[in-house]
Each structure stands twice: as structure tokens, then as C-alpha cells.
Amino acid sequence: MKTPRMKHITWIWQIIFRDSFNENFFDKESKVYATGSQTAMAMPISMDIVEPEYKAIVLKNLVNSITAYGKMLTTGDVGHRYLVDAFYKNNEQQLLFDMNKSG
Secondary structure (H helix, E strand, O other), X not given: OOOHHHHHHHHHHHHHHHHHHHHHHEEOOOOEEOOOOHHHHHHHHHOOOOOHHHHHHHHHHHHHHHHHXXXXXXXXXXXXXXXXXXXXXXXXXXXXXXXXXHO
């Protein structure tokens, strides 16, 4: 069980990491992370790194990108778990199912 001090340290670390990650990898104009790949977009959604005001548009950009490319799964071994988690957390299970059956 985490002590209050451990919870506070974890909270501070999450804020520092989130801010640094977003500063380095998030494009505020295009609302896309890094290269815009499925993994680059799903990972921050899954890990709750996306700033709340951008969460819906980042998810929409990920969904639109996947749909535009024929629902092909391109996350690879590393990113697949993040895509599954991001979609389940955001009620996009049907798209995930469609991606897996179309490949």
C-alpha cells in the first residue's frame, strides 16, 4: 500500500513526465503525437498523458487515421497493447475488432 508521501511523489513524477512528454512529442497545431503512427498516438492516450483539453481530438485523429488507411493494424508488438487499452478506455472496441478481422 502506498503511503501519502509515496502517492505525492508519484503524482509529482506523473506531472513532470506528462509535461515533458507533451512538450517534446505533441504538435498542438495538428493535434498529433510524434510521427502520428498508431503507436505514437495510442501510447499517450492509454497512459493518460494527453492533456484533458486535447484528449477527444487526439483520439479522433487516431481513429480517423486508422479508418483512412483501411483499418490496417500497424502498431507492431510494442504498440498493440497500448492501442487495445486506449480503445477500451474510450469505447472504441468495435474499431479494434474491425481492425483485427480486416488484417
